[in-house]
Amino acid sequence: MSLIVMKFGGSSVGDADRMKRVAARIVDRQRQGNRCVVVVSAMGDTTDDLIDLSKQIVSGAPPAREMDMLLSTGEQVSMALLAMAIRELGESAVSYTGWQAGMITDPVHSKARITDIRPDRVIKSVEEGHIVIVAGFQGMTEDGQITTLGRGGSDTTAVALAAAIKADLCEIYTDVDGIYSTDPRVVKVARKLNEICYDEMLELANLGAAVLHPRAVEYAKHYQVPLVVRSSFSTNEGTYVKEEAVMEQGVVVKGIAYDKNVSRISILGVPEKVGQLAKVFSALAKEGIDVDIIVQSGVKDGAADFSFTVSSSDKDRAMEVIASIQSEIGFREAVSEVNLVKVSIVGAGMVSNPGVAATMFETISELGVSINMVSTSEIKMSCVIDADRLNDVVRALHTAYGLDTDVQAFVGGPAERR
Amino acid sequence: MSLIVMKFGGSSVGDADRMKRVAARIVDRQRQGNRCVVVVSAMGDTTDDLIDLSKQIVSGAPPAREMDMLLSTGEQVSMALLAMAIRELGESAVSYTGWQAGMITDPVHSKARITDIRPDRVIKSVEEGHIVIVAGFQGMTEDGQITTLGRGGSDTTAVALAAAIKADLCEIYTDVDGIYSTDPRVVKVARKLNEICYDEMLELANLGAAVLHPRAVEYAKHYQVPLVVRSSFSTNEGTYVKEEAVMEQGVVVKGIAYDKNVSRISILGVPEKVGQLAKVFSALAKEGIDVDIIVQSGVKDGAADFSFTVSSSDKDRAMEVIASIQSEIGFREAVSEVNLVKVSIVGAGMVSNPGVAATMFETISELGVSINMVSTSEIKMSCVIDADRLNDVVRALHTAYGLDTDVQAFVGGPAERR
Numbered sequence: 142m143s144l145i146v147m148k149f150g151g152s153s154v155g156d157a158d159r160m161k162r163v164a165a166r167i168v169d170r171q172r173q174g175n176r177c178v179v180v181v182s183a184m185g186d187t188t189d190d191l192i193d194l195s196k197q198i199v200s201g202a203p204p205a206r207e208m209d210m211l212l213s214t215g216e217q218v219s220m221a222l223l224a225m226a227i228r229e230l231g232e233s234a235v236s237y238t239g240w241q242a243g244m245i246t247d248p249v250h251s252k253a254r255i256t257d258i259r260p261d262r263v264i265k266s267v268e269e270g271h272i273v274i275v276a277g278f279q280g281m282t283e284d285g286q287i288t289t290l291g292r293g294g295s296d297t298t299a300v301a302l303a304a305a306i307k308a309d310l311c312e313i314y315t316d317v318d319g320i321y322s323t324d325p326r327v328v329k330v331a332r333k334l335n336e337i338c339y340d341e342m343l344e345l346a347n348l349g350a351a352v353l354h355p356r357a358v359e360y361a362k363h364y365q366v367p368l369v370v371r372s373s374f375s376t377n378e379g380t381y382v383k384e385e386a387v388m389e390q391g392v393v394v395k396g397i398a399y400d401k402n403v404s405r406i407s408i409l410g411v412p413e414k415v416g417q418l419a420k421v422f423s424a425l426a427k428e429g430i431d432v433d434i435i436v437q438s439g440v441k442d443g444a445a446d447f448s449f450t451v452s453s454s455d456k457d458r459a460m461e462v463i464a465s466i467q468s469e470i471g472f473r474e475a476v477s478e479v480n481l482v483k484v485s486i487v488g489a490g491m492v493s494n495p496g497v498a499a500t501m502f503e504t505i506s507e508l509g510v511s512i513n514m515v516s517t518s519e520i521k522m523s524c525v526i527d528a529d530r531l532n533d534v535v536r537a538l539h540t541a542y543g544l545d546t547d548v549q550a551f552v553g554g555p556a557e558r559r
Numbered sequence: 560m561s562l563i564v565m566k567f568g569g570s571s572v573g574d575a576d577r578m579k580r581v582a583a584r585i586v587d588r589q590r591q592g593n594r595c596v597v598v599v600s601a602m603g604d605t606t607d608d609l610i611d612l613s614k615q616i617v618s619g620a621p622p623a624r625e626m627d628m629l630l631s632t633g634e635q636v637s638m639a640l641l642a643m644a645i646r647e648l649g650e651s652a653v654s655y656t657g658w659q660a661g662m663i664t665d666p667v668h669s670k671a672r673i674t675d676i677r678p679d680r681v682i683k684s685v686e687e688g689h690i691v692i693v694a695g696f697q698g699m700t701e702d703g704q705i706t707t708l709g710r711g712g713s714d715t716t717a718v719a720l721a722a723a724i725k726a727d728l729c730e731i732y733t734d735v736d737g738i739y740s741t742d743p744r745v746v747k748v749a750r751k752l753n754e755i756c757y758d759e760m761l762e763l764a765n766l767g768a769a770v771l772h773p774r775a776v777e778y779a780k781h782y783q784v785p786l787v788v789r790s791s792f793s794t795n796e797g798t799y800v801k802e803e804a805v806m807e808q809g810v811v812v813k814g815i816a817y818d819k820n821v822s823r824i825s826i827l828g829v830p831e832k833v834g835q836l837a838k839v840f841s842a843l844a845k846e847g848i849d850v851d852i853i854v855q856s857g858v859k860d861g862a863a864d865f866s867f868t869v870s871s872s873d874k875d876r877a878m879e880v881i882a883s884i885q886s887e888i889g890f891r892e893a894v895s896e897v898n899l900v901k902v903s904i905v906g907a908g909m910v911s912n913p914g915v916a917a918t919m920f921e922t923i924s925e926l927g928v929s930i931n932m933v934s935t936s937e938i939k940m941s942c943v944i945d946a947d948r949l950n951d952v953v954r955a956l957h958t959a960y961g962l963d964t965d966v967q968a969f970v971g972g973p974a975e976r977r
Binding site for chain 2: 157160161191195197198199200203204206210211217218220221222225228229262287
């Protein structure tokens with residue numbers, strides 16, 4: 142008898158019929174001889190509807206504490222209805238809010254982090270034979286304030302709870318069949334991966350494959366929680382995410398990811414002085430702006446140029462921050478570029494296969510596409526290129542690394558992110 | 560500086576604009592130098608919408624525990640939005656769910672009773688200068704389960720909280736101007752009462768004047784909480800409800816109430832034996848059916864007839880219960896009558912004014928209406944009559960007891976009940 146945590150996102154429980162289908166799925170799993178704990182997100186558009194409601198009341202940014210109070214009702218509605226749907230099928234079910242399930246967080250409203258889990262109530266109910274439903278995305282501070290975990294929060298709830306109750310498996314149900322070698326909407330012959338290791342998944346998650354939230358993957362890696370990502374609409378086997386994935390013969394690169402949300406900022410004519418870069422990046426960090434790839438050119442006439450990428454949504458703010466420190470740094474000018482994308486190849490075997498990087502450069506060059514920036518790590522390599530050739534580049538890389546299959550991939554809707 | 564509990568029902572916060580108006584009202588009250596604690600119901604139709612959602616999932620009666628989980632989100636949404644609306648006006652506000660506010664109840668889901676209040680968090684926030692918003696209608700068991708209080712629950716939350724924090728006044732804001740001498744929709748010259756005592760209010764509340772829930776009035780009487788019922792849409796003075804209302808010169812009867820939800824059941828030919836009635840009424844009580852007026856005729860040929868009234872909604876079930884014990888009791892037949900109403904006069908001065916009852920009988924008889932049943936208490940007298948003459952009877956009694964004024968009464972919409 143296995144103890145399984147099952148997580149269902151908002152589109153999986155988007156209406157009463159889907160809710161019933163999810164309930165049937167859970168009941169099946171329980172009747173196969175498992176004990177099930179279910180983490181559920183708010184139904185479909187509920188969160189957006191609640192945000193709209195708050196905008197009718199508040200002109201500026203709403204107070205984060207009250208926003209958490211408001212948004213946490215979304216999961217409470219879906220967990221109660223899901224418990225009812227399960228009981229309707231003849232199994233006993235009981236639902237718990239984040240605070241009832243003992244999800245303790247820090248007090249950073251709207252993006253709280255889980256600091257502790259006290260799952261006594263959940264464990265007791267499981268032992269009594271109930272299917273337990275827990276609201277995703279929410280917790281409580283030590284002080285009794287309701288918090289929410291921010292984007293990807295329900296994935297994190299599921300993984301953290303699985304770790305706390307020592308579940309045998311954490312199943313993330315979503316609207317795609319599993320993790321693919323690349324986006325099936327771009328490459329029709331993308332292949333579903335049977336297994337992937339945490340680090341690879343982390344790179345893919347961070348690189349924009351929006352199936353699993355990076356924070357949840359980090360948590361899973363840290364607590365060694367075996368994960369599987371699978372479809373809530375089919376019974377196909379999903380993709381297992383674990384510490385050591387079996388290396389498939391000849392497959393060094395596991396997947397190809399891309400990120401369209403990339404802008405490049407170049408600071409030109411920076412007087413050569415110790416600590417100049419540090420000043421720039423600490424000013425950006427203070428504003429919560431993450432910097433990704435950084436490239437510095439050689440020094441010429443006592444001044445250097447350097448470039449870095451930020452999320453396009455942060456670009457304007459980043460330019461303001463840089464303008465505000467121009468006199469302090471004394472650089473000549475700062476320019477920004479949009480219409481860029483980052484393409485990455487990911488695979489734990491890359492580090493011991495030196496030909497991998499060369500293949501990437503060759504493949505992109507053969508298409509006549511110039512590479513603007515490059516960044517590498519042990520298990521990934523990223524190139525920033527012009528946006529208009531993205532699809533060609535992804536397809537060519539997919540073929541070059543031997544990832545194509547004959548089977549057309551299942552293409553889901555937009556992935557869920559809560 | 561007074562400490563005031565203000566309660567707003569669902570229609571007062573039915574949409575964003577009303578929410579903002581209520582916020583302005585609260586901020587005014589605070590800026591007059593008071594400290595305000597606000598109890599709020601779910602917005603407008605929220606509760607009905609949630610019930611509809613559950614009906615799409617569950618075929619029979621939904622599990623009460625999960626229903627409470629579901630419905631309690633309604634107040635959580637409105638309290639968060641109201642706190643935002645108050646902050647938008649420049650005052651500091653903080654919202655608390657029932658469990659956060661320390662509303663402890665028994666574990667009877669969907670109609671829990673408050674057993675204890677631990678308002679430390681509320682008091683601390685008030686002392687720190689915040690306007691505190693508390694979700695009405697909900698609480699938590701000692702065991703950490705979410706409960707709801709059932710109909711009229713938000714009134715009870717407000718009164719109980721006022722008692723617990725030793726508030727100087729509990730203001731119930733509703734969609735009518737106060738308590739009227741009778742229903743202004745029936746008698747245009749109904750007068751708004753300036754004061755009324757708890758017992759009178761209790762009779763009026765129980766008799767169908769749906770402005771204040773009886774349980775809330777009982778609570779207020781028990782803890783001697785001064786109440787005022789007033790309109791959320793006007794600044795008119797409302798009606799004060801307290802222990803000893805000032806007796807107005809010459810006014811013995813304070814108000815005239817009626818209840819259209821009345822059915823009469825008659826059990827005919829009951830063999831005279833000790834304990835027969837007890838058997839009938841304990842069988843009905845076991846099914847949760849409340850019996851109101853009971854009348855027994857004299858015994859003839861060793862058998863008696865008796866009649867009693869029940870809510871029309873309970874009539875069919877009551878007849879089933881009675882049929883099921885026919886052989887045990889050995890009565891001849893049971894018949895039921897609908898199309899009846901109960902008209903009541905209420906006034907604390909009645910007991911020392913013997914002419915009051917005679918005036919009621921005379922007034923009704925002069926209209927050619929027959930009285931089917933009568934029931935009296937120290938402060939009220941009720942007659943069951945045919946439904947079709949109800950309005951004439953109420954108007955005639957209103958005049959007979961000197962309650963008419965020249966001012967046309969404000970007629971609100973249907974009163975709120977949560």
